[in-house]
Amino acid sequence: MSENKIHTENMFLYYSEKMALNNISITIPEKKVTAFIGPSGCGKSTFLRSLNRMNDLIDGVKIEGKVMIDGVNIYDKNIDVVNLRKKVGMVFQKSNPFAKSIYENIAYGPKINGVNDKSHLDEIVETALKNAAIWEEVKDRLGDSALGLSGGQQQRLCIARTLAVNPEIVLMDEPASALDPLSTAKIEELIVQLKEKYTIVIVTHNMQQAARISDNTAFFYLGELIEHDKTKKIFTNPDKKQTEDYITGRFG
Amino acid sequence: MINNFRKNFKGAAIEGVTLFSALLIIAIVFVMFIVIFIGGKSQLSWEFLTSFPTEGMTKGGIFPAIYGTALLVIIMSIAAVPFGTITAIYLTEYAKENSIIAKTIRFAVRTLAVIPSIIYGLFGLGFFIKFVGTHVDNALYGGTLHWGQPNLLWASLTMALLTLPVVIVSVEEALKTVPQELRAASLALGATKWQTIYKVVLPGSVSGIMTGTILAVSRGAGEVAPILFTGAAYYLATLPGLGDQFMVLGYHIYVLTTQSANVDQTLPIQFGTTCVLLMLTFVLNMSAVILRYRIRKKKNN
Numbered sequence: 001m002s003e004n005k006i007h008t009e010n011m012f013l014y015y016s017e018k019m020a021l022n023n024i025s026i027t028i029p030e031k032k033v034t035a036f037i038g039p040s041g042c043g044k045s046t047f048l049r050s051l052n053r054m055n056d057l058i059d060g061v062k063i064e065g066k067v068m069i070d071g072v073n074i075y076d077k078n079i080d081v082v083n084l085r086k087k088v089g090m091v092f093q094k095s096n097p098f099a100k101s102i103y104e105n106i107a108y109g110p111k112i113n114g115v116n117d118k119s120h121l122d123e124i125v126e127t128a129l130k131n132a133a134i135w136e137e138v139k140d141r142l143g144d145s146a147l148g149l150s151g152g153q154q155q156r157l158c159i160a161r162t163l164a165v166n167p168e169i170v171l172m173d174e175p176a177s178a179l180d181p182l183s184t185a186k187i188e189e190l191i192v193q194l195k196e197k198y199t200i201v202i203v204t205h206n207m208q209q210a211a212r213i214s215d216n217t218a219f220f221y222l223g224e225l226i227e228h229d230k231t232k233k234i235f236t237n238p239d240k241k242q243t244e245d246y247i248t249g250r251f252g
Numbered sequence: 253m254i255n256n257f258r259k260n261f262k263g264a265a266i267e268g269v270t271l272f273s274a275l276l277i278i279a280i281v282f283v284m285f286i287v288i289f290i291g292g293k294s295q296l297s298w299e300f301l302t303s304f305p306t307e308g309m310t311k312g313g314i315f316p317a318i319y320g321t322a323l324l325v326i327i328m329s330i331a332a333v334p335f336g337t338i339t340a341i342y343l344t345e346y347a348k349e350n351s352i353i354a355k356t357i358r359f360a361v362r363t364l365a366v367i368p369s370i371i372y373g374l375f376g377l378g379f380f381i382k383f384v385g386t387h388v389d390n391a392l393y394g395g396t397l398h399w400g401q402p403n404l405l406w407a408s409l410t411m412a413l414l415t416l417p418v419v420i421v422s423v424e425e426a427l428k429t430v431p432q433e434l435r436a437a438s439l440a441l442g443a444t445k446w447q448t449i450y451k452v453v454l455p456g457s458v459s460g461i462m463t464g465t466i467l468a469v470s471r472g473a474g475e476v477a478p479i480l481f482t483g484a485a486y487y488l489a490t491l492p493g494l495g496d497q498f499m500v501l502g503y504h505i506y507v508l509t510t511q512s513a514n515v516d517q518t519l520p521i522q523f524g525t526t527c528v529l530l531m532l533t534f535v536l537n538m539s540a541v542i543l544r545y546r547i548r549k550k551k552n553n
Contacts, residue, residue, distance in 0.1 A: 054440060059348055086442035096433035098452060108451070109441040158437070165441055 005030040005169065005199045006051060011065035013043075013050060015058070020046050022223045024065075028216070033191060033200045035214035035231065037207060038246070042220040044203045048171050051201065052088035053081050069169070086113065089167035093174040095154035097146035097161075102138050105146045105157060109165035124164055131197075132160035133190050152183025159190065163198075170194065172202040176209065188213050207247065211235050219243045288526050295524025309487060309508065310517040314525050319491055320404070320498035321532075324479070325469045327408035327494075328415060333465050335412070336419030343420070344427040345449055365417035369477040376410030376482040377402075398495060405494045407483030414478050415468035422467060422544075426460015427453060429547060463543045470536035474529060476502040486511065501529040 006028035013021035021043045028034045036044035046055065053074060055061045067074050074084055086109075097105050106125040115121055125142070129135040134156040138149070146157055155175060162170055172191070176184040191200055191213050204210050210217050211231060218228040219242075227234060227243045238244045299313060306312035339357070347354035385400035392398075399405075430453045438448040454461075476484070485497035486507055492498035505525050508518045 052440065054436065057436070057439070082442050082444055085440055090440040092433060092436065092440075094433060096431070096437045098434060098437070099456060108438070109443075112441070112443045112447050112451070161437075161441065 003029050005070065006201070007066075007068040007071075009066040009068070011050075011063065011067055013046060013055070013064075014060075014062045016060040020223050021050070024225045026218060026225055026228055028199065028201060030199050031195055031197070032215040033195050033202060033213055034216045034218065035210035036201070036203045036218050036220060037205075037210050038220035038226075040205075043223040044218075044220040045173055047220065048173055048201060048203050049090075051169070051171055052085050052090055054085075054090065056081065086165050087167055088169045088171060089162035089165060091155070091159050091162055091170065091172045091175045093177055095151060095158050095178070097149070097154050097157055099145065099147060101143050102146050102149070102157065103142040105161050106164045109161060113165065128160040128164035129157075131163050131194070132156045133186065133193070134160060150183070152179050152186060155179060155183070155187060156190065159187075159194075163194075167198065169199045169201065172200065174203050174205060177205060184209075207235075219246060221246070285530075288523060288530055291520070291523030292525075292527030295520050296527060300524055301528070304489070305487065305521075308513055309521070310512070310514055311521075314501070314504060314521070314528065316488060316491060317499040317501045317504040317525065318528070320500045321473055321502075323404060323492070323498065324408050324411060324500055325472050327405065328411040328472050329465055329469060331409055331412035332415050332419050332468055333461070336416050336464065336468075337423050337461055339416075340420050340423035340427060341449060341453075344424055345445070345453065361417045361420050364413070365421075369414060369475050370480075372410055372414045372478040373481045375413070376406055376478060380406035380409055381482060402481065402483040402497055403495045404483055404492050404498045407479040407498070410478045410482045411472045411475065414475060415472050418468045418471055419464040422464030423457065423461050426457035426463070426547060429460065430456040459543050459547050463540050463547070466536050466540040466543070470533045470540065473536070474502055474533050476500075476506060479503065501525060501532070505529065 004027040007026070009025050011021060011024040012019065024047060036048060038044050049055045050063060050067060051069070051074075055063070063075055069084075069088065072079070098108065100108070103125055106128050107121050110121060110124050115124065126135065126139075129138060134153060137153060138144075138157075146154065149157060155178075159170075159175070175191075176187045179187065188209060191202065194200055195215075202210075202214065214231045216228065217231040217234040219226045219234065219238075219240075221242055227238055227240045229239070234243060235247060238247060301313060301318060302315050303313035304315055339361075343354060343357060347357070381400060381402060385398075385406065388399045389395060389397060434452050434456070435448055438452045439445070443451070479500060480503070483497050484500050484503040485492075488497065488499055505522060508522045508525065509515060512518045
């Protein structure tokens with residue numbers, strides 16, 4: 001498989017007339033954790049959402065340039081967005097389980113993809129919950145409503161739900177920002193485990209988090225990609241002054 | 253000192269007047285209910301609800317009118333609820349908020365809601381009976397009169413048009429209570445838009461659709477004007493089918509009070525019928541209010 005799972009070239013994004021992403025060129029490697037950092041409004045979440053075309057849902061968004069996944073431009077006319085999103089899953093900032101049982105939340109994705117066999121579904125649900133490190137906590141109450149779980153459990157359930165469709169890439173938009181430290185630690189531990197099988201791209205406000213869990217870090221500022229390198233390099237010896245100022249807390 | 257007294261007096265007088273008009277509303281409702289209930293309660297019996305009118309409608313029950321009303325609102329709901337729900341789905345899920353088409357549809361819905369009900373009646377007569385019905389007769393029955401005359405079907409469809417705005421607005425409101433994040437979650441899992449609507453959005457708004465249905469039914473059960481020309485009958489000795497005219501509670505009251513040979517003799521039945529109609533709409537509206545309250549509570553959580 002290619003080392004460059006995701007690759008963008010001269011990518012611009014506009015909200016109506018306003019430019020939100022300015023000439024982004026980046027290469028994101030396979031089966032690694034890549035963190036996007038930067039102050040609020042810098043475009044990191046917008047960029048993340050353009051990788052599985054969730055921005056399509058917003059009126060007036062226009063994208064120029066290339067966004068390649070496995071060498072295919074995902075904004076080509078003949079790309080099926082539904083298939084793209086099966087391949088590129090997403091975990092949101094606020095946990096958003098459906099008002100269904102724990103089991104049905106996980107089974108939702110496989111079911112819409114045509115998996116109807118009960119034993120096969122059971123297997124998928126169990127594997128997904130195990131991979132998201134929540135199986136032990138919920139295995140005896142799969143029929144209970146997912147809304148009864150704690151915030152941290154809900155977020156791991158949402159990760160399990162994403163894994164159940166068997167994606168290759170998992171995009172995470174500040175997945176732990178609404179959680180307590182203990183739940184955050186669990187999610188972080190999980191992310192590090194997940195990179196064995198998946199390419200992870202995570203947006204975070206928390207620089208320590210980026211430093212702890214990511215292999216590579218990209219720093220965004222005012223819609224531009226300022227610097228992208230090994231996490232260690234970004235946090236110890238960045239090339240750009242703006243990166244250093246942000247890392248050391250001089251702004252943002 | 254005197255000036256102050258005047259000021260205080262004026263203030264108190266204004267408060268008094270506003271309070272009086274507010275209390276008057278309660279009094280009107282109260283009196284209406286009391287009068288109708290006292291007048292009707294001696295009539296209310298199983299017998300009254302389940303038997304046909306007898307002796308020139310001066311005795312007997314109102315079963316055919318209850319039966320007709322029930323059929324009317326059922327057929328009306330079968331037509332109005334799916335149609336209204338589909339329209340609401342278009343408005344909330346597909347149309348762009350400020351697009352010309354969405355604005356036009358919303359304007360049309362608001363307009364439908366304020367058209368006087370008698371005009372619906374005339375429209376039903378002109379469109380369903382004279383136009384659709386006559387064409388069906390010409391095509392299927394060689395011109396003999398079958399569908400080109402007032403009947404239960406055309407009356408129900410006319411009533412469906414009248415209640416459509418109620419359904420659309422309630423369902424729209426319910427669809428909007430489903431959080432955007434759930435739609436995003438579903439789409440991000442590779443669901444199509446329709447799968448998202450069908451499996452996430454609609455199950456989340458069932459109670460809203462129910463509310464819309466109940467409000468529509470309660471509106472439809474009480475209206476008389478739209479069915480005057482399209483199917484309501486003075487008296488029928490048999491229960492109606494789709495192609496027949498039918499008796500209905502609201503119109504039955506009108507008939508008893510104005511068309512009867514002996515209005516005084518029918519007075520208890522008038523009260524009884526009014527009582528039944530009032531209780532029916534009251535119960536329906538109460539259940540809609542309760543459902544709606546539950547939806548609001550859910551939304552605020």
